[in-house]
Amino acid sequence: MAKKKKKQKRKFKKSVTFNKKKLKSIILSMLYEETGKTVNYKQISSWLGIKDNETRQLVNIVLQELKDDEYLDEVSRGKYKLKAKTGTICGVVELQPQGFAYIISEEMDRPVLVSSRNLNHAMEGDKVKVRLYARRKKHDLEGEVIEIVEREKTHFVGTVEMSRNFAFLAPSGKVSFDIFIPKEKLKGAKDGQKAIAEIVEWPPKARSPIGHIVEVLGNTGDNDAEMHAILAEYELPHIFPEKVDKAAEKISLEIPKEEYKKRRDFRDVTTFTIDPADAKDFDDALSLRKLDNGNWEVGIHIADVTHYVTPNTIIEDEARDRATSVYLVDRVVPMLPERLSNGVCSLRPNEDKLCFSAVFEMNEEAGIKKEWFGKTVIHSNRRFAYEDAQEIIEKGEGELAEELLTLNDLAIKLRNERFKKGSIAFDRIEIKFNIDEKGKPLSVYFKQAEEANELIEEFMLLANKRVAEFIGKKGKNKSAKTFVYRIHDKPDAEKLESFNSFIHRFGYGIQMTTPRTISKSLNNLMQNVKGKKEQNLVETLAIRTMAKAVYSTRNIGHYGLAFDYYTHFTSPIRRYPDMMVHRLLEKYLDGGSSASEKKYEDLCRHASDMEARAVNAERASIKYKQVEFMQDHVGEIHAGVISGVTDFGIFVELENKIEGMVPIRELDDDFYVFDEKNYALVGRHKNKSYQLGADIKVKIWRTNLERKQLDFQLVEDENEPHFEY
Template sequence: MVKKKKKKFRQKKQSGTYNKKKLKSAILSILYETPGKTINYRQISGMIGIQDPETRKLINVVLIELAEDGSLDQISRGKYKLKAKTGTATGIVEMQPKGFAYVNSDELDQPVLISSSNLNHAMSGDKVRIHVYARRKKHDLEGEVTEILERAKTVFVGTIQVSRNFAFLIPTGKVGFDIFIPKEKLNGAKDGQKVIAEIIDWPAKARSPFGEVLEVLGDTGDNDAEMHAILAEFELPHIFPANVDKAAEKIPLEIPEEEIKLRRDMRKTTTFTIDPIDAKDFDDALSLKKLSNGNWEIGVHIADVTHYVRPNTIIETEAQNRATSVYLVDRVVPMLPERLSNGVCSLRPNEDKLCFSAVFEMTENATLKKQWFGKTVIHSDRRFTYEEAQEVIETGEGDFSSEILTLNDLAIKLRDERFGSGSIAFDRVEIKFEIDDKGKPLSVYFKEAKESNKLIEEFMLLANKKVAEFVGKTPEKKTPKTFVYRIHDKPDPDKLVAFNTFIKRFGHDIQLSTPRAIATSLNKLLKDVQGKSEQNVVETLAIRSMAKAAYSTRNIGHYGLSFDYYSHFTSPIRRYPDMMVHRLLEKYLSGGRSANEQKYEDLCKHSSDMEAKAANAERASIKYKQVEFMQDHIGKIYPGTISGVTDWGIYVELENKIEGMIPIAELDDDFYIFDEKNYALVGRHSHNTYQLGEKINVKVWRTNLERKQLDFRLSKAETP
């Protein structure tokens, strides 16, 4: 009987597709049932009914991470046990718009609801210890914060409000309090200015924390002040310290002859760059040469940043802390000082430059025959914009037309092979603004990836993949050396089931049996919806069902690209992980021993965190410019598509990709209930429904630049 039950359990579990999040939940559920039991990954595999090697490998990674975050104790190598469970847990605070919060903890099977009165000064993102109350039937798990273990942030940006004897900082974003600033701590800030302030104390019985102004950014509404405020909101710098700039200025542009002798000299091979029209930091160049055997030699040449940025220097420390360049609507905040990013390292035309290169020998059919990685010196013959390269592809005429057309032909073959192997084709339209010299948006336009973009993308993907394989792909039973991978987990199975249920109403369907089947059917779906009314909503929900890519030394492959090994090697001017990859590859090419895994794992986590902050800042700058642009369009009526449904309102995206919200209070013809499962708001009495993907007309009602908020009202009138 027991065996039969066990088999049944295995079959049930095996039918699902596991990603990291799902595995963590499954492992903790098993261990909660037998809290004293010590287990290893083989036992867990048997209990869940997992036989495929890929998921078994993932279990190992999940066990390590559960031990790292304190959910499990590692008893000995590979053996784990559940941490003794008490009425307390640790987790991360997630503030809600109405003032209460949820604490998400890996120690518990669901989030814990914390009322605003029980937060005890905890803020969004804080790591806290909570006391969990006894569970009540049909109620959320509830608790209270007993200790703040780690503050997510103590520095805030906002607008200063000055009265006679004191002032308050009104923070930007979802912050449930204002900061009290004594008059002597204003640091010259005037009423209405944008400032950065730090919390210095929060007495137990005080409603607001006490703080001081660290920096005055400028007047509210001034473009520079607002962009600097967005960077500060996400704890990103807007200037380099003077000593870092000074150190960069000392780095010479000239390359010593003795350095050239140590490298593969590729200066006589036809080489060029293809970049955005406004780019100044040219990370990568391509070279092409016909070999005597009829094959092609393609060089993917990447700026040799780590030759100039050495460990234990102030430039290195600054790059490591920043971890990424930040791209706002009207500016780039570089990871490296301008002297390096736009000068010394940038692969500018008609200049000798030092590179770290991946050189591939390929047949006419894009079959890879040989590969080589190493240090080179190159000389770019021409700088193309994407538009110029696209014109060559479309007309067949122009500088280096033969080389560009050959590379494009090879890229098409590489892309076809990649999609044939299960890579997912997410091509999202990018929103751009035409802005005047004061930063005011004049118009909105879209940028779509064309063949010239895809040409570059394909060879960068190839280099990133082959570098990762070179280090990570080792004979069986041999441990690969520590490396920095770009990983992408499988989608959340529950989200995929909900997504599949939703798209069936449009007559679509995806296969959920295996990761490969999911990818293949997703590609078919994304092709099928092209040009249809539901295209936007289907693409948006498909992306939301995917996991987020991240950096890690623990390779689990890249699901979206369908690569078993993938890294970031091709953009060291703007990404710190690429600098780490360059250093590790150089070390291993010269026979070096494996690097310290924990050191690099910590740097990977920091890089992933900074990447998320940079992406949030970029989105905030776009949102700010969208709201600023729509200030001149109040009262106008536009057609739109419902792009999001929540219990506080409906998000609507206009044809120009600008998104605003209809607050639920404005839907005053009925009492509307949020139907989460069907992505809809439903009228209690009329059964009137507003559903994701539905077309509606809206009137621009009000704008709030301070909150980056655009509000609509429903419009019965026809659009002009």
């Protein structure tokens, strides 16, 4: 008798919006049901009822990435098979403050809980193999770490604690152990100093790993030592190797005469830069001239870094490893040595400079009539700070006023068109500090983008978009060449639903029928919350629903900008991906064949990882300065809003945008339970709740600079004095 065909329940509702993360989870769970089956993207698309080309291509990209991450084998070109399934999964450790961890894995639709005793020396960010326990009803999925596949880090920054014959390094951050340091391995470190230690051994039954000091950073509390410690915590360098600086010093500021002949000459065209007042590395300049036909020629001129930084050199290797400049509260740690970043490559005024340019002929409505990409030489007439340019835009007069006003008018039209097509406007308020010569924060202020910032942003977006389209758009019967894209996935549908449910409490809502309606209603929401007390909270939560933008050779478009093609071309002094883009664009303009996808995909992953580290270091430096600033305000009463709710306490954002926490143990009038669905802590007996977005009054209770931690206590008495800034 013929076997009955298995009924396939794989069709999804038409309303489902697939993003990469969701597709990975669905495809893996499907293949676990069909062990041994070989599939291609067309079969998967058919099973899921996916008919549109965009999502079918996304399925193809997901299969390639699952192969890269070693979940699938590629048995022949474009055909994939699940690696043999066992009772184990691979994932990444996310340590929790209470000591246990969640293992986040593409193989599971939910995190796997691992108790502290079953972590077996696994640390935050490690890639591990986990044996799954039998699933218990109404319990988290649990398991134990059986193998550390790849350590996230082996170097740790922390504070030295001395004993008579040995020492420990107490690491900063999410680390639940101290590192044992034999006395002869201290490298001169003294008690209480900041230092970096490397773990060399962790015996199976030992509570602490054994290590040695590799660098002494300085005394705890010293600003330089603390900033260097933050960089070290994320394994970011704070100085250049001497040989790299020496190699950079040999690069001449003089441009050889023969180089002028190879390039389009813009030295007679009005050109200028607009940057922050304290900037020294000027990546980009704008030029403008009126053409005989009445159109405008807009030049977007980018420092030609790859002319000076060439493959197989120590400067190139250092730039590739760093991948990005790092911007802390009080300093920039550049990707390139100062000789290049602030000198040779920087588009300083009144100097001839080599550029890679995107030049557009535009009409009065900012419509592009012609475009040109190539090598140029420029001579900047003026260096503007954003504040200077803004004043000229507002007053309509001043040096180069006509050029600034024309470019601003074109930028406004480009911006309006971008929003019309679904680009999302997240104009976040930045918190900044006035600091003294020793790095101590004296006051807090806020910075918001104005027209001068938006002018530069629009032309940089335009150049990035058009360069990506120039390479990425396939001609008839032609395959796309390997290129570096800046991609941004669609938001997670479940996170959006949860966010939508929350903002209903404030009387807001978003339409979720299509990606386009989502972006349009998010823009409306951003406009509606402007200037209201819930603005920062709603904007923060909206950003959390979004995926993170990353670099990849596999283009899926940029959801947040609503661009089908997008790259990073405009900041090669501070971003290595832009250097890659310059090299590829030059190669293809010269008629070169497609570059190795694997080589560039590996570089993209590294650049994305280094970018994430740099962002985390920047946030840590801001948090450190916030806590340092609030040390002088302990005991004061402040109004705030609940900005986060967890099972270990509530986060409160003050009117000065500084955030701290009320630990759950301080809520001693009841037993509070975390209601994840409603973003609230709810008292079991009295039913009192502390919900995200609620107004609250707190006292600055204590500060811990070492942990970058600011703790508050609730203030119930309405008669308590309220501190105003």
